[in-house]
Amino acid sequence: xxxxxxxxxxxxxxxxxxxxxxxxxxxxxxxxxxxxxxxxxxxxxxxxxxxxxxxxxxxxxxxxxxxxxxxxxxxxxxxxxxxxxxxxxxxxxxxxxxxxxxxxxxxxxxxxxxxxxxxxxxxxxxxxxxxxxxxxxxxxxxxxxxxxxx
Amino acid sequence: xxxxxxxxxxxxxxxxxxxxxxxxxxxxxxxxxxxxxxxxxxxxxxxxxxxxxxxxxxxxxxxxxxxxxxxxxxxxxxxxxxxxxxxxxxxxxxxxxxxxxxxxxxxxxxxxxxxxxxxxxxxxxxxxxxxxxxxxxxxxxxxxxxxxxx
Numbered sequence: 001x002x003x004x005x006x007x008x009x010x011x012x013x014x015x016x017x018x019x020x021x022x023x024x025x026x027x028x029x030x031x032x033x034x035x036x037x038x039x040x041x042x043x044x045x046x047x048x049x050x051x052x053x054x055x056x057x058x059x060x061x062x063x064x065x066x067x068x069x070x071x072x073x074x075x076x077x078x079x080x081x082x083x084x085x086x087x088x089x090x091x092x093x094x095x096x097x098x099x100x101x102x103x104x105x106x107x108x109x110x111x112x113x114x115x116x117x118x119x120x121x122x123x124x125x126x127x128x129x130x131x132x133x134x135x136x137x138x139x140x141x142x143x144x145x146x147x148x149x150x
Numbered sequence: 151x152x153x154x155x156x157x158x159x160x161x162x163x164x165x166x167x168x169x170x171x172x173x174x175x176x177x178x179x180x181x182x183x184x185x186x187x188x189x190x191x192x193x194x195x196x197x198x199x200x201x202x203x204x205x206x207x208x209x210x211x212x213x214x215x216x217x218x219x220x221x222x223x224x225x226x227x228x229x230x231x232x233x234x235x236x237x238x239x240x241x242x243x244x245x246x247x248x249x250x251x252x253x254x255x256x257x258x259x260x261x262x263x264x265x266x267x268x269x270x271x272x273x274x275x276x277x278x279x280x281x282x283x284x285x286x287x288x289x290x291x292x293x294x295x296x297x298x299x300x
Contacts, residue, residue: 011210013207013208013210014207015174015207016174016207017172017174018171018172018173018174019172019174020172020173020174020175020226020287021168021172021173021175021226021228021287021289022167022168022169022170022171022172022173023168023170023171023172023173023258024165024166024167024168024169024170024232024257024258025170025171026257026258042295054249057163057164057165057166057235058163058235058248058249058257059235060161060163060235060236060247061235061236061247061248061249061250061257062247062249062250063236063245063246063247063250064244064246064247064250064251065247065249065250067250068250072262074224074258074260074262076170076171078171082174085207085208085209085210085211086210086211086213094214095213096213096214097210097211097212097213097214097215098208098211099204099208099211099212099215099290099291099292100211100212100213100214100215100217100218100293101214101292101293102292102293102295106290107174107176107208107211107290108173108174108176108224108289108290110224110260110289110290112222112224112262112292137170137171139171139258139260140249140256140257140258140260141249142249142251142252142262143250143251143252145192145252
């Protein structure tokens, strides 16, 4: 599961088995980035259009989505180790706690992006502002509360 | 698991087993609201201070969190059914898709709130802006990207 070694100052803990609750993948995210190294550190509103594919049983859940300008997207960062509570990001002066970072390495590797809605073309949702690798599995999609609907 | 009957226009699907990924509860949220009926529909920046308790192995992950003004909080909505893809909220003209609603009823019942940080007093984090019931289990905590640190 680990994709990197521990750096000086980092702290790994014995993670309890991740069996408190279970997730179902509701879709798959298609982006231009094949690897984490190729993906941007952070999504941008003028980034490329990415396609979120919704799996069949959940397609009706897109009804009405086109009315919104911005969405929260939650996805599963399957490449990330989960046991680091202190991390030393490159260039940081001192190790920081995982909850004080948006690093993909976290006890529950959930990615969260606010994106701009481009179009809803079931089973696809087209958005700008993602930064995840191609093939990332989708967990949830919600209208952003702070934005008015179009 | 169901806490409500189906209303006219709503659509339930056979949910695949939620076994694609597993979560670990990293803490517990203490709020003034014992039931969903008592909780506000939406958190407010001038709402009461709520206490997020971090479980022991994860407390070091709070290091550096005090520098941020606003956080994203992700939590587990254990009272919610998961199988509705169309929902008829009270007062809505027509059923809406689950992904076009912030309803707690969703395939992966993850709640997401942007909150104002009041204080970090390990193992507690004090915040304003939550709307969940007392005892809700914490999944993740991240600094909000759009806000500068204090």
